[in-house]
Amino acid sequence: MDFKKLTIEQLRTGFEQEGYIAEDEIVIPVYLALRLEKPILITGAPGVGKTEIAKVLARIFKTDLIRLQCYEGLDENKALYEWNYQRQLIKIQLIKESTSSELIEQNLFSPAYLLERPLLKAIQATRKNVLLIDEIDKTDEEFEAFLFEVLSDFQVSIPELGTIYARHIPIVVLTNNGERELSDGLKRRCVFLYIDFPSIEKEIRIIKTKVPQLEARLAEEVAGAIHYMRHHIDLKKKPSISETLDFANALVLMGAQRLEPEHIRQALNLLLKDKDDIDMFNKEVGPEELVEIVRSRLKR
């Protein structure tokens, strides 16, 4: 696809067709990132659909998704490339008596012995792909500095092979849960997108799209209940959109027509994953009162 001719409408349609409910505040930053060929940094609470954007983009543009999952201690070897040390050793053992040492060295540092890691894979790909750098806030600052060097020039230097330039600048999606402050340098190089928990209306649309078997009325009740839990109960971990969908799917399996206290009791573990949160919910509201609140709000 020619990205220079991409329009906001086309992108919005693409998101819709892939089942991702996105409004202007999501579509426009993504559109700008694509047109300006800049990485997009997506911030928000876990489970609001940050990673999903990368997956959806890969589907919209029918391309590969290359994922780099970040963690503390992640380094260039795991992210960029590594020489296949074991294979090199075997080769040395096999040919050490028959070939000259110079030739061995030349052969050993050829692309055949290079283990490509996600970043190099994305740069060397023969077509534009989506590079997802997930949970960037979990890496160390050193790695972050290294990363923004790669992301600004889209080229890497391998001492033994020289500089490798990107054949196609990948669509880079970075996600951030906000566990630590990212450096200004990295933030400056990215287009920024903050995704908050959805409004009730948007969540109803999400439920209806992802769990079409659920009754419309029940979808409204579920969205109302989740919204209330997120905003009125002091939870350590608020239910995410994916947890809402798990809960909705569970209601389908239970054959529910309306939201009943019993359903909440049975499937509460799908929404709240912390014992303190479950205790807090039962102490502050409880299933009966929650159903009552949701119904009275819907009547209004």
Next chain:
Amino acid sequence: MQNSFEYNFARFVHILRHLGIKVSTGETITALRALELVDLLNKEHVKAALAATLIKNPDEQPIFIQAFESFFTVPEVKQQQREEWEERRAEGLRLIEEADHDLVYEGETLSLTDEEKLFYARLPEDEKKRIKRYLESSKLPDDRYHSFKPMLEYQIRGTLRYWKQRLGEEDDNYYIPSLKVDDEVLASIIRELGEDDSNLLYEDMKKIRERDLPHVTNVLKLLSRKLATKISRRYRMSKKMVKIDLRRSIKANVRYGGIIFKLHYKQKRIQKPDIMLICDVSGSMARYAAFVIQFIYGLSSVVKNIESFIFAEELEYVTPYFMKIRPFEETMMELMGKSKIWGKGTNFNKSLKTLREHYPLLLNSNTVVIILSDTKTLEIDQAAQELLKLKKSVKDIIWLNTLPYNEWKDLQSVAAFQRHCQMYECYTLAHLEKIIRKQFIH
């Protein structure tokens, strides 16, 4: 020129910078390129494009939205903003003139800042009269008044500071922005932000209202959880920039006939700091202390190695209060009820001495001491000496000063303590968050 697109855009960026949002030139250029790609007549598209390119932190979003709505508004509202601003400015200038007229010594106006003059103009009439009378009666028989004038100015400044504190600094910002801020849109945004409940982060902790406390509690919980995640995070093995562990490598490769097939690396041991909080709970500080203690309370439920003290006239060890698992309100009630020093005067020297003499085991090279205080104490020099002694026995001292930075220069105590610690301005939750991020989370 003033109506050109570039001029207005640059002015908007300038306003954002004034509001504390860091916008680089590169980001400005990216934002301009982004605007070329969206429909300029669609306000929502422009807003989303500018937010995506100029804002890089969720906390800045409310400020950005307020700035955008005030800046890109209809001409009638802009006109109103300008009129209001000019009105306030004129009022401010009138008050300064009034103060200039009153604050005279031997026919010469005292050299005070505009802020001080504005504050004088807002004092109760009786107090103004008292100051005027004092100035009139301070006449010297000869021409020594030139050397006496700075002393008099110093005294008046002290009186104004006293009143400022006494009046609780409740609405002293009312006049100041109109003079300090040279832009009507900026003045309007600052006013709107001040009225907006969602900006508790930027409000002086002392002024946070009762009804906002639950929200503040949530913010503090989130903050302490972030810090706790960072502190308690385990560190994994890294293959980068570390030395090869020959012993382990040889041992692991015996099975390959001695060929070093698998390398093992030496791991850098990362020690988590022991945190010690020393919180000033004297009269002027009690409100701030309640917030910071709440923050530490959140932290102590996850991280174990935190020691907490409160001080005023003396030092009290309060860690045991936080050991029990129970609601924060209960903990605070017990703490305030049992404490003998809560709300009393301040003697930092005595408190630090007690810490050094009675709790030496808690002070080691891995301890990071966080002090929360406005530095106002008796025995400043001795306290500074004690602070120096403390500095030598711990890893680091971070001082959260609840006084605004522009007041630091007036206080001898700040200069004395600042030499021996890292001191940060910390009177809003935003300050607290920033320091925590900078010191521990980054």
